[in-house]
Amino acid sequence: MTQHLRTSHLAAITLDELNAAAGLLTRIDRKYLLPLAAAQDVVNSLSGQARVLRIDGLRNFAYASTYFDTPELDSYLLAARKRRRRFKVRTRSYLDSGLCFLEVKTRGPRGATVKKRMPCDLDDADRITADGRRFVAECLSLAGTCSPTRAAAVAEDLVPVLRTSYERSTLNLPAAGARLTVDTGLLWTAVGPQDSDGLGEATASVGDLAIVETKNPATPSPADRLLWAQGHRPAQISKYATGMALLHPQLPSNKWHRVLGRELADQRHAGPGSLASAA
Structure with a gap:
C-alpha cells in the first residue's frame, strides 16, 4: 500500500497561485532518493516557509506518464552517454482531474531543464497524434x-x-x-515489443522510498540546503532512464550505477517470461 506524505500542517496554495509564483518551465532540477520518513522530516522542517498545492480538497495527486523513444532508444542512450543535446518525450496524465499533456524536455544553458507542453486527450496518453509529432x-x-x-x-x-x-x-x-x-509509490511498467508475446509485463518500483525533487530558478533553494545539512545529496535518478535500466539490464547504465546497485538493487519484478525475469 502506498504511504502518503503528510502535509495537513502546511498552509495551502491554489494551482493558479502556484503557477504565478513558480511556473518554472525553465529551471535547475535536483533529485534526492530517501526514505519516506526522512522526506517527511524535510517537509516538517519547511513548515514555516512552504505552502502545499491543494485542489478540490486534495493535497496528494495521482499521476501517470507514458514515455516515448525511437526503436533505437535515442533518448535513453543520449542520457546514458551524458550528451548535452539530449531530450525526453512523454505524456503526463493528472488522473484526479482528467487532464493530459504531451511534454518535451530539452537542455538549456548551464544544464537547465526546458519543458514545453501541449494539451492532449486522456485517450491519447499512450500515443502521439500527428499534431503531437509536429509539436x-x-x-x-x-x-x-x-536539425x-x-x-x-x-x-x-x-x-x-x-x-x-x-x-x-x-x-x-x-x-x-x-x-x-x-x-x-512510483511503479515502472515496460511497454513495447518485449511484451507483445503476452508472456507478462516487467515492472519495478521504488518500494518505500520517496523521490524528492527541487525545482529552482537558479540558486539552490532552502530545501536543497536543508537536505544537504541532513546528509542527503542529489542522486542520479531519472524516472525514464532509471526505470528503463532497471527493466532492461542489458542497456548501458553506468550513469545510474550507484542508485541501481544500492537503493534500487532489489526493486525489479517481472511477469513470467518477461525480460526482467530472464535477466
Missing part, C-alpha cells in the same frame, strides 16, 4: 537538439516504451521562487 519536431529543432530534418524523423519514429504511476505532493517556497515535489 515534438518543432521543440527539438528550436532547442537545437538536432529540423532529424527532428522530424525522430518525432515520426517515437513509440511508447515505458509507463509510470505515482502519487505527488507539490510544495511552493515563495521566498525563493522555488518548488519541491515529493513522489511516492
Whole structure:
C-alpha cells in the first residue's frame, strides 16, 4: 500500500497561485532518493516557509506518464552517454482531474531543464497524434537538439516504451521562487515489443522510498540546503532512464550505477517470461 506524505500542517496554495509564483518551465532540477520518513522530516522542517498545492480538497495527486523513444532508444542512450543535446518525450496524465499533456524536455544553458507542453486527450496518453509529432519536431529543432530534418524523423519514429504511476505532493517556497515535489509509490511498467508475446509485463518500483525533487530558478533553494545539512545529496535518478535500466539490464547504465546497485538493487519484478525475469 502506498504511504502518503503528510502535509495537513502546511498552509495551502491554489494551482493558479502556484503557477504565478513558480511556473518554472525553465529551471535547475535536483533529485534526492530517501526514505519516506526522512522526506517527511524535510517537509516538517519547511513548515514555516512552504505552502502545499491543494485542489478540490486534495493535497496528494495521482499521476501517470507514458514515455516515448525511437526503436533505437535515442533518448535513453543520449542520457546514458551524458550528451548535452539530449531530450525526453512523454505524456503526463493528472488522473484526479482528467487532464493530459504531451511534454518535451530539452537542455538549456548551464544544464537547465526546458519543458514545453501541449494539451492532449486522456485517450491519447499512450500515443502521439500527428499534431503531437509536429509539436515534438518543432521543440527539438528550436532547442537545437538536432536539425529540423532529424527532428522530424525522430518525432515520426517515437513509440511508447515505458509507463509510470505515482502519487505527488507539490510544495511552493515563495521566498525563493522555488518548488519541491515529493513522489511516492512510483511503479515502472515496460511497454513495447518485449511484451507483445503476452508472456507478462516487467515492472519495478521504488518500494518505500520517496523521490524528492527541487525545482529552482537558479540558486539552490532552502530545501536543497536543508537536505544537504541532513546528509542527503542529489542522486542520479531519472524516472525514464532509471526505470528503463532497471527493466532492461542489458542497456548501458553506468550513469545510474550507484542508485541501481544500492537503493534500487532489489526493486525489479517481472511477469513470467518477461525480460526482467530472464535477466
